[in-house]
Amino acid sequence: MLEVRNLSVGFETRAGYIHAVEGVSFSLKKGQTLGIVGESGSGKSVSSLAIMRLIPTPPGRITAGEIWFDSPSLGQVDLVRLPEKQMRHLRGNEIAMIFQEPMTSLNPVFTCGEQVVEAIRLHQKVSSREAKTRAIALFEEVKLPNPTRIFDAYPHQLSGGQKQRVMIAMAISCEPALLIADEPTTALDVTVQKTILDLLMELQARHGMSLIFISHDLGVIGEICDEVMVMYKGKVVEQGSVLDIFNHPKDAYTKGLIACRPPLDRRLHRLPTLTDFLKAPDKLTVEEALQAETLTEKVYQERQQKLAQQTPLLRVENLQVYFPVTKGVLGRVVDYVKAVDEVSFHVYPGETVGLVGESGSGKTTTGRAILRLIEPTSGRVYFMGQEVTSLPTEALRKLRRHMQIIFQDPYSSLNPRLTVGTAITEPLLYHRIATTPAQAKEKAIALLEKVGLEPDHFYRYPHEFSGGQRQRIAIARALAVEPTFIVCDESVSALDVSVQAQVLNLLLDLQEQYGLSYIFISHDLSVVKFMSDRLLVMNAGKVVESGYSEDIYRAPQHPYTQKLIEAIPKGRLQDIEAALKRRERYRRAPLLGS
Numbered sequence: 001m002l003e004v005r006n007l008s009v010g011f012e013t014r015a016g017y018i019h020a021v022e023g024v025s026f027s028l029k030k031g032q033t034l035g036i037v038g039e040s041g042s043g044k045s046v047s048s049l050a051i052m053r054l055i056p057t058p059p060g061r062i063t064a065g066e067i068w069f070d071s072p073s074l075g076q077v078d079l080v081r082l083p084e085k086q087m088r089h090l091r092g093n094e095i096a097m098i099f100q101e102p103m104t105s106l107n108p109v110f111t112c113g114e115q116v117v118e119a120i121r122l123h124q125k126v127s128s129r130e131a132k133t134r135a136i137a138l139f140e141e142v143k144l145p146n147p148t149r150i151f152d153a154y155p156h157q158l159s160g161g162q163k164q165r166v167m168i169a170m171a172i173s174c175e176p177a178l179l180i181a182d183e184p185t186t187a188l189d190v191t192v193q194k195t196i197l198d199l200l201m202e203l204q205a206r207h208g209m210s211l212i213f214i215s216h217d218l219g220v221i222g223e224i225c226d227e228v229m230v231m232y233k234g235k236v237v238e239q240g241s242v243l244d245i246f247n248h249p250k251d252a253y254t255k256g257l258i259a260c261r262p263p264l265d266r267r268l269h270r271l272p273t274l275t276d277f278l279k280a281p282d283k284l285t286v287e288e289a290l291q292a293e294t295l296t297e298k299v300y301q302e303r304q305q306k307l308a309q310q311t312p313l314l315r316v317e318n319l320q321v322y323f324p325v326t327k328g329v330l331g332r333v334v335d336y337v338k339a340v341d342e343v344s345f346h347v348y349p350g351e352t353v354g355l356v357g358e359s360g361s362g363k364t365t366t367g368r369a370i371l372r373l374i375e376p377t378s379g380r381v382y383f384m385g386q387e388v389t390s391l392p393t394e395a396l397r398k399l400r401r402h403m404q405i406i407f408q409d410p411y412s413s414l415n416p417r418l419t420v421g422t423a424i425t426e427p428l429l430y431h432r433i434a435t436t437p438a439q440a441k442e443k444a445i446a447l448l449e450k451v452g453l454e455p456d457h458f459y460r461y462p463h464e465f466s467g468g469q470r471q472r473i474a475i476a477r478a479l480a481v482e483p484t485f486i487v488c489d490e491s492v493s494a495l496d497v498s499v500q501a502q503v504l505n506l507l508l509d510l511q512e513q514y515g516l517s518y519i520f521i522s523h524d525l526s527v528v529k530f531m532s533d534r535l536l537v538m539n540a541g542k543v544v545e546s547g548y549s550e551d552i553y554r555a556p557q558h559p560y561t562q563k564l565i566e567a568i569p570k571g572r573l574q575d576i577e578a579a580l581k582r583r584e585r586y587r588r589a590p591l592l593g594s
Helices: 046-050 086-092 112-123 130-143 147-152 160-171 190-207 218-224 242-246 252-259 273-279 288-295 297-308 363-370 395-398 420-430 437-450 455-459 466-481 496-516 525-531 549-554 558-566 572-587
Strands: 002-013 016-028 035-038 060-071 074-079 095-098 177-181 210-215 227-232 235-241 315-326 332-347 351-358 378-385 404-406 487-489 516-521 533-537 544-547
Touching: 002 046, 016 046, 016 060, 016 235, 035 046, 035 218, 035 525, 046 060, 046 177, 046 210, 095 160, 112 130, 112 147, 112 160, 130 147, 130 160, 147 273, 160 190, 160 235, 177 190, 190 218, 190 572, 210 218, 218 242, 218 572, 227 242, 227 252, 235 252, 235 363, 242 572, 252 273, 288 466, 315 363, 315 525, 315 558, 332 363, 332 533, 332 544, 351 525, 363 378, 363 404, 363 487, 363 516, 404 466, 420 437, 420 455, 420 466, 437 466, 496 516, 496 525, 516 525, 516 572, 525 549, 533 549, 533 558, 544 549, 544 558
Parallel strands: 035 210, 035 227, 095 177, 177 210, 351 516, 351 533, 404 487, 487 516
Antiparallel strands: 002 016, 002 060, 060 074, 227 235, 315 332, 315 378, 533 544
16 A cells, blocks of 8 residues: 655755665555664654655755555555645545654644644534544544543643644544554653553554554564564665564664663673674674673672672652642642652662652652752751751752762753853863863863763764764763762663663763762663662652562562563563564454454
8 A cells, every 4th residue: 555666865954965765665555564663863754754745845855766655535646746735635634644742743822622623624524513523532532531621631731641642643533544653652651652552553453554653662663563674874774574573683783773672581781782783793693692791690699799788878768859739829739749758768889779660750859859959848868978958058069069960851951052062161160170171171071082972072062963972961061070979860761772772881881980879760661670780669759669670570569560561662572473463453353452
């Protein structure tokens, strides 16, 4: 029903002409799911935008190729050469797309219901009342709670998972023959991600749609796709069935993507990276790369014993953070949201303690309250023998040199008006670690090189870097004041799995070199398990389970922890085979689901 032949797309830029997609060919059958996987910049999204004819012109244009689509209303058509009027008829009607970030895809000044009604009435001759009835029915179909309330709600009033469901409802509103999902679960918790993937499979079977699913994570691709196409630098490097790709990857790039995802069934010293495979001979297998980095049980236990013999660097006792709920013009307090409720733990020197849980569980609030970026309601925090919660402002400012934080989004935490050099030298001069601007510059350049960047990056601005590079800059800035303790708040959640592996390895190398202690916060238990010596599982502001990371994964005691582990895309052959059987059940009995 879709055949792409030798597609090429390019962009005119100040630096010259860029070949974003070169000679890409693939086909898709009715009811089939094709996964397109690769890093940012590999050409995945540009390929999908070309199918929708949404390439911004200028500066971009389709320079070569054909895109044949079996349209239910127009028959076989080449989308590249189809007149714009007919393309508008197909777009959103017979070919629909779910974009990566629902908040930027939904209009903030219209209710969710109004936006779905508009999509329905644009392509179908129905009254406003019929369109509203259809929209509410769609909200029920995508399993939104209280569809009538959601219909009248604005996008900012919904959670990330709920906004993505509204986008899915809008996309399937005209029952398209082809649905393109571009990274629809990247920013979501693993549990929400699992429900979205199951929902897409169920809707695909019920409506008989073909699906193109785009992701940088092969683990997610294994959960939902029948066929896989791997892209690298605008070209297709490997294609095949999902089982073949995972069982017998041929290209070094594909092997790297599979290996750089933190495994759950073993403890690694460091993660294999794409560079390990691209520089190594093709005969290097995923298993060999993982085996080379696997820690023995003896080494792991010796580390735990050594850490536990020390005096804790950080102690948190009965920490509480309550946010007041106000009502009326006078702002009368009627209740409190218990964001953090009686949380206690400690961190040894050189140790990593992981905080894991879904959005809203209290992880980030705990991390910020420890640093007093949020004032605790009650409880005590002791760091290096000092009680942080009662320190006056000036003393706290001096102590913060030893306590740093790496935020989730490095772009919003770096001042866009300051060069990278200024952002790093500023704290050096403030804390008198460097006494002159020349000395501060020398130290800043050394830090940039330490985190894998170039000396000339000192003069550039944040917008000139990729997401992974910006995160390295944020790490360099945190290291500038020579801290002993760093809170890593979802510091790799927005990165490609390949870049994520590089940043995680960097954090481990820095910990080994400087003896750093970390609190590592994430919703992804596989990443937290790889990084952490001990784990705290948080839910609704409370710690529901704690212990050594290996023990918690092998035998989780709390149902919430079990749910988190169950939701992780593991990428193992037995899980992929189980997912294939599950999709087959959906196709045989789409109305029943499972």
